[in-house]
Amino acid sequence: MLNIPCPWCGPRDETEFHYGQEAGVAYPENRDEISDELWAKFVFYRANPKGWHAERWVHSAGCRRWFNVWRNTINHEFGESYKPFEPQPKSPA
Amino acid sequence: MANKRLRTVELPEHPDFLWTQKSPKKSYDAIIVGGGGHGLATAYYLAKLHGMTNIAVLEKGWLGGGNMARNTTIIRSNYLWDESEGIYEHSLKLWEGLQEDVGYEMFFSQRGVMTLAHSVSDVRTKMRNYYANGVADIDSEWLTPAEVKKIAPVVNISDDIRYPVMGATYQPRAGIAKHDWVAWGYAKAAGDMGVDIIQNCEVTGMIIQDGKIQGVQTNQGDILAEKVALVGAGHSSVLAEMAGFQIPIQSRPLQALVSELLEQVLDTVIMSGMVHVYVSQAHKGELVMGAGTDAYNSYAQRGGFHVIEHQLSAAVELFPIFERAHLLRTWGGIVDTTPDASPIVGLTPVENLYLNCGWGTGGFKGTPGSGWVMAHTVATGQPHELNKGFNLNRFKTGHLIDEHGAAGVAH
C-alpha cells in the first residue's frame, strides 16, 4: 500500500489513486503528418525504467485531479510530486 | 477428518549432479541473456534441435530465480486468438512429452484448468473462448455449475454469493508442473550438451557495430557472440534500452501466495478472472494462489498487501473450505505487460539480436513453446510460423493479438 503524495491533498493511500504510466508524454500535434512508427510510440510506448520514474497518477477517490511524481521503481520511494504542466523537477537520482 | 495421521507427499530427490558454474569464454556462437525458464529452454532447444552447443546462458542472479521461481505454475493453451492458440498449444504439446524429452521429473500434472464465469456477459465471453478452442481442436469443455461442482466439490456454486458461478470453461489437458524442476531439468540437459551456464553474470551493455550485435558487456567482462537473444523477462526494457531501442512494455508486480501443506481438497486448477483469483493445490498439499497485478511499474518484486486481502476475500467466497487455511508466504514477481497482453518474440532493430519478452502472466505455461520458437528464430535468423505474429512491428501496424480476455461489462 503505497503512500502517494498528491500535490493537492497530501499523502494518501494508494487505493485512492489510479496509475497513469509515464508523465509528460505529449499528444502529438501533427498527428496526420507523423509516421505510423511515431504514432505507435505515442499509443503504446511508455518509459519503463528501473530506478527513478516520472509518472502520472490521478487521485480518483480524492480530488480527482491528475498529477506527476517521481518514484523509484526499485524500492518504491517517492520523490517530488508536481502538477500537470508545472516544470518537471530534477530526477532525485 | 481421517483418523490416521495425514502424510504429505515426499518429492523424489534431485539428481546428484545438476550443472557446473562456468566462467565465460571469450566468444560464443550465441548468447542467451537470462537464465530463467525461457532462456534455459531456448538454450536446450538450440543445442538439441539446432546443434548449437557453443552457446552460453548468462544469468545475473541465480538460475531460475526470477519469475520462474515466482509463478503459480499454471499450464493451459485455451487462449482466444489463433496466434496465441498456436504458440500455447505447441507449448502444451511439448509439456506433454517434456519430462521424457529432457530426462527430468517435472511433476507435470494434467489435472485440468477451469475458468469460472460469474455473470451473463462473463459467460458469453468465455463461451466464445470455448468455441474458438473448439475450431482450433484445443480440448475445451463447457461446464454448468453442477458440472463444476462435480469436478471440484469445494467450489461454492450457491446463489447466495455476490457473484455466483454461472458456468466455466474447462481444459482437461491443462494443469501444473513444478517450476524449479522445470528450470533445473532444462539447465541440466543444456549443460550436459555443452551449454555454458554462467550465473552472477549481469549484462551491463551491448556491443553493437553497424547495426549488428557483436556481443555483450558484463560484470564478468566482455563476451563476444554471433547472435544474442534477450530473454530477460522482468528486465527486458532495461536490456532493450542497452541495445538502443524501446519496447512497449510496462513491468508490474504480480503477487502470489501459498498456504501450509494441507490434505488434498482440490485436484484441478480453478481460475476466476472476475473476482481475481486462481488457485491450485500442489503435489505436497499447499494451496497456490495468484492475484491480479499491482497497478504501477515496479522492479521491487513486491506488491501491496491489499491486493492479497482482496484476493483472499474472493477465495473464501468461492471456496468456503479455505477459510481456515493459513496464508503462509507471499511473494512478488515482475511481469512484463504489453499493450495487447501477448508476448513479443522475434527480431529486433539490431541485426542478429533477438527478443523474447512480454509474456505477462502467461510465461510459465509458455516456457517450452517459447524456448522452442526462440531457438528456431536464433538458429535460422527468422521467426517460426508460430511466433511470426508476435513481432514488434504489430504495434506499428495495429495488428495486435488482444488477449485481455473479458472485454469488459457493458450494456
Next chain:
Amino acid sequence: MSKVTFKFDGKKYKGKAGESLATALLRNEVLHFTDSAYRDRPRGVIGLGHEEPNALVYVDSGAGEPMIPATVVPVVEGLVARSLSGAGYLPDTRDHSRYDKKYKHVDVVVVGAGIAGLKAALENAKVGKDVVICDEQDRPGGHLVHLGQEVPAELLAVLNLPNVTYLPRTIVNGLYDQGYSVAIERRTDHETSKVSKQKARIRTWHFRAQQTILATGAYQRHLVFANNDLPGIMLSHSAATYVARDGVDVFKSAVVITVDNQGYRDAIRLHNAGVQVNAVVDCRQSASGPAVDAVRAAGIEILFGKTAIDACAKKKKGTVKCVNVGNLDGTESACIDADLVAVSGGWTPTVHLATYIGVKPKWAPELAAFVLPAATKWLSSVGMVAGDFGGDDSPAIFFGPAQTEEQALSAYVDFQRDATLRDVRRAIKAGMQSIEHVKRYTAIGTAHDQGKTSGTITMGLIGAALGKAPDEIGSLTFRSPFVGIPFAALAGRERGQVADPVRRTPIHALHEGAKAPMEDVGQWKRPWYFPNGKEKLHDAVLRECAAVREGVGVMDASTLGKIDIQGPDAAEFLDRIYTNMFSSLKVGASRYGFMCGVDGMVFDDGVTTRLGENHFLMTTTTGGAAKVLDWLEEWLYTEWPDLKVYCTSVTEHISTVAIVGPKSRNLIAKLSPTLDVSNEAFGFMENKYADVAGIPARIARISFSGELAYEINVEAWYGAHIWESVMREGKEFGITPYGTETMHVLRAEKGYVILGQDTDGTQTPMDLGMDWIVSKKKDFIGKRSFTRSDTARAGRHQLVGFMPVDGQVVIPEGAYVINAADAAKPAPVAHTGYVTSSYMSAALGRSFAMGMLANGAARHGEQVAIPFGGKVIMAQVTEPLFFDKENTRRDG
C-alpha cells in the same frame, strides 16, 4: 491459573488455563510429540513459540486450526487437538467467527514489547508521539517473560500512557513501503469464559507509521549433529524456560551443548530448578563471564573444545538417552547420559520484517549472526535485532561438528522438512552454490516455520563447505507473513453480499417485488426478465419482445452512466472525444455517439443530450461509466487544460424509465397531460420538460429498439413513483415490464451493437459498419490510428447478420464461423468469424444472429457454416439489420 481438561490425540489431560499446549503436554510427560513428515522420526517440542518446527497440531475445538505449533496454542477448557506430521486438514464445516480490520495512522509502531521495545516506546511517548506497541505474547517483557521476571515498573508504566496503544497477542506480520505494516491480533482463542459472537476472533490491523521500530529480538538456533532431532533435545533457552518458569519437572538430568554463554545461563536455570546438569559442552576453547562463573561455582563440569557428535535414544520411549560428545572434528567422542540435551547454537535475530522490504541483513561475525543495518528514513531497530546482544559474549561461528556420511543422514537442519546435512552436502555437490538453490534442492526453510531456526544454519553450512562466510552465499531473506494468517481473517467482513458493493436503482425493490431475476452488470443489479409466474427466460423474453413491438413495454434504464458536462468549451471537448460531431447539436436535442481509444478501437457509446449552450448530459454504458469519466478527466487535466469544462458523475442522481412501443405515445400523453406528444411537436431525439405523474421530468425521445419510445428522467428518488405510475396508467395499453434480455433482443433486431458484447476492444466504427458515425470534418481521439496499415486493411472482420437456414435453431453466442466449404472438415479448421449476439425473435418469427466476419461487408448473401454441439449448421450472411429496415416505427 485454573486447572482445565483438554484432549490431545484422543487422550484426556489436565493443564493450566492459558499456558501453551506445548507446556501442558511436556508437564504431562508427552515428549514424543509426533512423527516427522517423511522419515517417521519421533519428534518433540524444541522451541517456545512460532519458531517451533516440530510440534504441529490440528485444533478441532473453538474456531479450529488446520495446522499450528502447539507452542502458541493456549490451553482452555475443552481444547481438542491432535498431532500432525507435516500436513494439516481443512474441515468441511464453516467457521462462524467474526474477523474484522482496523486502520490506524500513528507516529510510531514498535514491534516487540521486550525491554528494548518498551524503552523505544517510552522514549517516543515521552516526547508526545502516538505509539502503538505490538507483542506476540500475552504480557509485556519479551525475554523477561521467558525468564519469569518482572518488567521494571518505570518501563511498564509506558503502556498506560494515553498516547500509547499496547496490543498483546499481536504479531506484526508484514512490513510494506512508506511505513505500512499489517498486524494480526488474536483476541479470543485464549479466553476461558464464553466469548461474545460480536467480538472478532482475529483483528487485522493496518498501520501507517512515521517510524517503525523493530524490537523483535532473536530466536535460538540448534546445532547439526547426528540424531539431533530426538525428543528431549531442545533449544536450551526453551528447555530452561519450560523447566524453570513453567515447572515442567520431567527431566532428571541434562547436558548443555553450547557455542555461547547462553548455554551457561540456561544450565544455571536448569540446575537451580533441580535438574542435574551433567556437563556444559562448549565448542569454544574458553569462556568467561558471570554465567560461566556461576556454572563453575555450581560444580557443573565444563568441557571446552567439544561438542555433540551424535545422540542415542532410549529403546522404548524413543527419547534421548545420552549425547555423544567429542572433538569438533568428530573424533574422541564419548557418551554422557541425559534425558534433556539443551542446545544453544547461537542467536538468530528476527530480521524478517525488514527483509520484506528489501533490507539486507549484514553478517556480524563477532555475534555469529545476521543483524539489521543502520536505520533508514522510517525504519529502525533496537535490541538484539540491531546487534545489541547486551553482553560480553563471544559466540563461536559454529553450526555443527564434522560428520561422517552416515552421521550426516540423521543430522537434521530443517526438522519439519526432514532435511539433513547430507541433503545440504548433496546440493553443493550437485552444483548448487546459492542459498536459494540449496533451499530449493533440499526444501529447507519452506515449511510453516519458514526456516526461523534453520535459515542461518543452512547459510553457515554452505559457507563452511565452500570456504566462504555465510553472507557470501546469498542474503538471508524471508517472505511475509511472519507467521501464518487464516484466510478468513484477511477476508475480514468483505464476504457474502458485501464482498463487493451492490448498486441498485431506486426502482429495485419494485423489480424484486415482481420477482424479476437479476443480472449482475458490473456492480449493478438489473432485472434480467420479468417472468409471469413460473415462466422461463425464453418464454418471458418472447412475450416481452412481442409486447413491446405491439403495445408498450417499460424498462428501468437508470443504471446507464450519466456524466454532466458543463463549461464554455464543452461542445468543443465532445467533438474531440466522440467520433461524430456534437458542437452542431441543438439545445434540447440528443445524439448517439461513439468514443474510441487512441488506438482507434471503439470503447464506449451512448446518447448525449445538449441541455444548454454550454451544458451536456452524456450517457455511457452501465459498466463503462467510471472508466469514461476517468477518460474525460484525463484528457482535460493532462492534455487540454485550456478547455474550460467540468465533468460530474450524476448516474445516481437520475432515474430513467423508458416506455417503449407503438402505444408509448398514448401512455406518455396520459401520464403528462400538458405535453404535446405529436411527432411534429416532439420529434425523434428531442427532449421536453414536463410533469410526468405530477413530477417534473425531462422526457427524451430516444429509442434503442427501433420503436417509438420515451425516456422519462426524474430526480432519482421519484423513480419508483414513476415506475408505479407507468404500471398503473399503462394497464389499459397492456404495459409490460421487460429486462435486459429483451432489451438485447430488440436492439439486435435493429442491428444496434452492445459494446462489450458485439465488440471486444478490437473494432473500429467502420468494422461495425458505422462509417456514418465517423466525422470527416474534424479530428477526434483515435482517428489517426485508422490509417495504420492493419487498421486500414480491407477484409478486416466486419459486423454482419447470420440467418440460420433453419430458423428454429438459435446459434450459441460465441460460436465460431467457418467457410461453407469447410463444413465437413473436422477441427482444427480455419475460422472466418464468430457470433456475438444470437436470439429467437418474436417479431421475425425465427432465430437470427449477428457477429464478426472476415471481409463480412462484402459477403452478404454467402452461406457459412457454424459448428457447435457436435453438429454444423448453415447460415446466410446478411446485413446486420433484421427488422423494420426502413425505420418506419420510431415515430409511431
